[in-house]
Amino acid sequence: MPSLQEFVDEQRALEEEASQALPWSFSECTYGKGYIRQPVFLCLSCQSPHGICAACSIACHGDHEQVELFPKRAFRCDCPTSSLSHKCTLHPTQMLPNDKNRYSQNFHNKFCRCGRQYIPSEERETMIQCVTCEDWYHESCLNLRERPPARSANEPSPSGTDDDAASDVSDLPQALLSEDEYDSLICADCVRKSELLQRWAGTTGVKVVAREKDQEWRVMPPGGPANEDVDDETVDVGGSELTSVEAHPAKSEESVKANEEGAGGSGTKRPLDAAEEERPTKKPRSLCHAPSQSPISKRVFNPDDKTPALESAGDVFLLEGWRSRWCQCPDCLPAFEGEAYLLHEEDTFEPPEDPEAQMSIEELGMRMLERLPRDRVIDGIHAYNQLRDRLVTFLRPFNQENKEVRQEDIEGFFNDLRSGR
Ligand SMILES: [Zn+2]
Ligand SMILES: [Zn+2]
Ligand SMILES: [Zn+2]
Ligand SMILES: [Zn+2]
Ligand SMILES: [Zn+2]
Ligand SMILES: [Zn+2]
Incomplete structure (x- = not known):
């Protein structure tokens, strides 16, 4: 049973939680900005498929059940269009459906190559977004860990405050590749469509x-640009018949280091420069530094009689600084056409932060008063102060006696107030 102090503390915590959950100002729908990369929400209460902007998710669908899909490329808010029967409160003119929006399975509340729904109360795994298709993948479906059992009903659910999500993840064993060991994921479906990525x-x-x-x-392979410790003993990528013919990625890396960098190379060196020396090529070295397809890649994507298949989904994990490492010679550059995000980080619209989100109820009250005409402000402050004084007077004995404030007490106070007592 809460005392007044606990009640006040709890009120503060609730206000803080609310401002974290809804940190954006929600006065403007992004429809007018056109097809942009922005955080998109799926409203489960309205018909699918569609996506709505952050502002509409609060202003127009605030009381509906929703799933956040996170950034989607070239997406225009559907809320003001006729594809949703629910009327947009921020953009009152109804528009035609957005014919350029693409609706992946995420817009049907399905995620990953396993096609599961995202159920926050049951999910314990981190999900990773593919930079190309922007779908979300379970770490277990990326073969980074065993699929943990779903959270059962009698287990503590991740309700409450703080970083439950983080602490919840940490009760799982470490993933094969932890989130801070790589920067981005490209899923197997997307890699299989790109000769460049397979290379x-x-x-x-x-x-x-x-x-x-x-x-x-x-x-595979171990080590990397951000990690100078190349562990030779665990490198066993291609089978002996391959390593004798092909450049050995890890060894090549070592020799690049020795030749060009000396000790303590930065994270910007280009992997597999040395492999290129061994590659039979007519191009001069300075022109192209793209590797020939690695033995690992061959075994994953194009196994044949000489190159036995490696079991792999074919997802790739890009290490920090990856955008600067591609070769952009005239031969390689055309492969990036229409995939500019592989070369430059994209602009993503961020909903403007609501400056009022961090305020307490009292501060918000004062802010409202500031917006009223002068004479009404005076009246308002007067009324507010009167109310506050009476409430404080009413609540003081509860605090002094460390007595519980019940709902009836508060209701009684306001009833008395309304009836003019
Ligand atoms: Zn909108
Ligand atoms: Zn809705
Ligand atoms: Zn709307
Ligand atoms: Zn999955
Ligand atoms: Zn993908
Ligand atoms: Zn090139």
Whole structure:
């Protein structure tokens, strides 16, 4: 049973929680900005598929059940269009459906290659977004961990405050590749559509997760631009028949280091420069530094009689600084056409922060008063102060006696107030 002090503390905590949950000002729908990359929400209470902007998610669908889909590229808010029967409160003119929006399975509340729904109360895994298709993947579906059992009903659910999500994840064993060991993911479906990505897959900055038949999942190759410790003993990428013919990625990396960098190379060096020296090529070295397809990549994407298949979904994990490592010579550059985000980080619209989100109820009250005409402000402050004084007087004995404030007490106070007592 809460005392007054506890009640006040709890009120503060609730205000803080509310401002964190709804940190944006929600006065303007992004429809007018056109097709932009922005955080998108799916309203489960309205018909699918559609996506709505952050402002509409609060202003127009605030009392509906929603799932945040996070940033989606080239997306225009559907709330003001006729594809939603629910009327937009921020953009009252009804518009035609957005014919350029693309609706992936996420817009049907399905995620990952397993197609599961996202149920926050049951999900314990971190999900990772593919930079290309922007779908979300379970770490277990990326072969980074075993699928943990769903949170059961009698387990403590992640309600409450603080970083439950983080603390909840930490009760799982460490993933094969933790989130801070790589910068971005490109899912297997997207890699299989790109010759460029398959060419770079399996180089030091573009890891794959794979395994030999009946063996453990491993990150291949080990080491990398951000991690100078190349562990030679665990490198077993291509089988002996391959390593004798092809450049050995890890060894090549070592020799690049020795030749060009000396000790303590920065994170910007280009992986597999040395492999290129061994590559039979007519181009001069300075022109193109893209690797030939690595033995790992061959075994994952194009196995044949000579190159036995490695078991792998084919997802690639891009290490920090990856955008600057591609070759952009005239031969390689056309492969990036329409995929500008592979070269430059994209602009993503961020809903403007609500300056009032951090305020307490009292501060908000004062802010409202400031907006009223002068004479009404005086009246307002007067009324506010009167109310506050009476409430404080009413509540003081509760505090002094450390007595519980019940709902009836508060209701009684306001009833008395209304009836003019
Ligand atoms: Zn909107
Ligand atoms: Zn809705
Ligand atoms: Zn709206
Ligand atoms: Zn999955
Ligand atoms: Zn993808
Ligand atoms: Zn090139």
